[in-house]
Amino acid sequence: MSPKRPLRFDPIAEARRQWEVRGWGAPASMAAATSIMRAQQLVLAGVEAALREFDLTFARYEALVLLRFSREGRLPLGKMGERLMVHPTSITNAIDRLEEQGLVRRVPHPEDRRAILAEITPVGVDLVERATQAVVEAEFGLGDLSEAEADRLTREIRKMRRAAGDFED
Amino acid sequence: MSPKRPLRFDPIAEARRQWEVRGWGAPASMAAATSIMRAQQLVLAGVEAALREFDLTFARYEALVLLRFSREGRLPLGKMGERLMVHPTSITNAIDRLEEQGLVRRVPHPEDRRAILAEITPVGVDLVERATQAVVEAEFGLGDLSEAEADRLTREIRKMRRAAGDFED
């Protein structure tokens, strides 16, 4: 981790100013995209720090949560990749690792013999619940954002996600 | 690239519902953090697709832009790492690559002989301007977000960044 002290100015406001000086176009979009990238660095750093003691990465934690939320604790690997927006080989790799850790096991799909299900184990259920406590205590890397602010943020990003074709609804 | 079709529901709204069912705490923060992570995937995918023809990654593009915006087209590597919030060895690596591509060169720091400056070359200046055009045309992966929506998004994220200690201002 890098507990870097805060800058004494907003680097994105500064970048936007420079962007306009150069006449580079769409400065509002640049600022929004850069904001998203930087916010993600902060969230990822905060969450991964909380997950370290459980030997989980963010990607593997997300996979565990997804399985925990599924009706029967199992999902086809392909479906998991779609939902998490990751490459098929990345899911194979993540499930390999979770299986080594005893948090998940592979079981054959009952109807489609091409597909394989990942199923969360009791150990996995226990771990994901403890890891979640730690992530909540770390405030998801958001700092002390109020509930109202978090909701406004979620709503604004939701517009962007819809514009970018993430979902239809 | 993966031109995946949109889901027919908002996966984050669904995750939030499940999160509350399990009684996992801070659902508003979970939704905000997950929104940031997912938005970043969309932006990164859009921008990297636009940068591919220039043989640039997002990280190297950011470094070029930072140099382009500096007063004299050069900055110490350490300062670049701070500004981009990346590990010192990652900057070394990125500058190695940009130097191989002829977009940047290393020059000694005139006052502090420990430090090394990365300086953008004329070829680098030309490339970063052309790459920027492509990124703007790709709308930064934001889809057709209006300027007002982009500004609102930037403002909401700014609150989060301040709460997370990204800057003081």
Added chain:
DNA sequence: CATATCTCAGATATACTGATATTT
């Protein structure tokens, strides 16, 4: 001597390409 800056070697995580086996 302590600190700062950068680099290197080695390890891990993720992603992508292209190929393959199996099943639908």
Added chain:
DNA sequence: CAAATATCAGTATATCTGAGATAT
């Protein structure tokens, strides 16, 4: 035969740790 599912081999990128060289 075409499409879908998962895997594998190989490559690339980025991150981090720990060590070391050089300079302040």
